[in-house]
Amino acid sequence: MSPKRRQEQPREVPLLVRRDIVVFPNSAAQVMVFRSAFQKVIDDAMANDRVIAVVGRRNVRQREFLPSDLYEIATLATISRVLRMPDGSASVLLEGTRRAHIDE
Structure with a gap:
């Protein structure tokens, strides 16, 4: 028998929407965040586990x-x-970890 792959449960993480950069898994990216709504996304993530989803x-x-x-x-x-x-902007260093699917 082959071992079963562990299915990860879907979870919600803060979503950072970008129009100027793509963050890939296993890579680092520095992004500038200007909009207050997206700065709140960063603040929320920093107050928790520092994980966000970055989507184009x-x-x-x-x-x-x-x-x-x-x-x-x-x-x-x-x-x-x-x-x-x-x-008032923020320079954020991100480390991509893995791909994720976006659900509404």
Whole structure:
């Protein structure tokens, strides 16, 4: 008999939507976070287990987006470092860990 693969239970993690960068598993990426809504995502993750899902969006020219604009595949990432900038933005160092599926 072959061993059964352990099925991981779906869980919710904060979602960081990016239009300018793709974070891959087993890689590091530095991203700038300007919008207050996404800074809250970073703050929520830092207050818990530092894990977020990073997902790209299809229409990168529009500032606002709908859930249907997001790709279905994201990358789970661990926040390694957050540097707050004088202008209110944040420089965030992410370490991609694995792929994840986005559900509404």
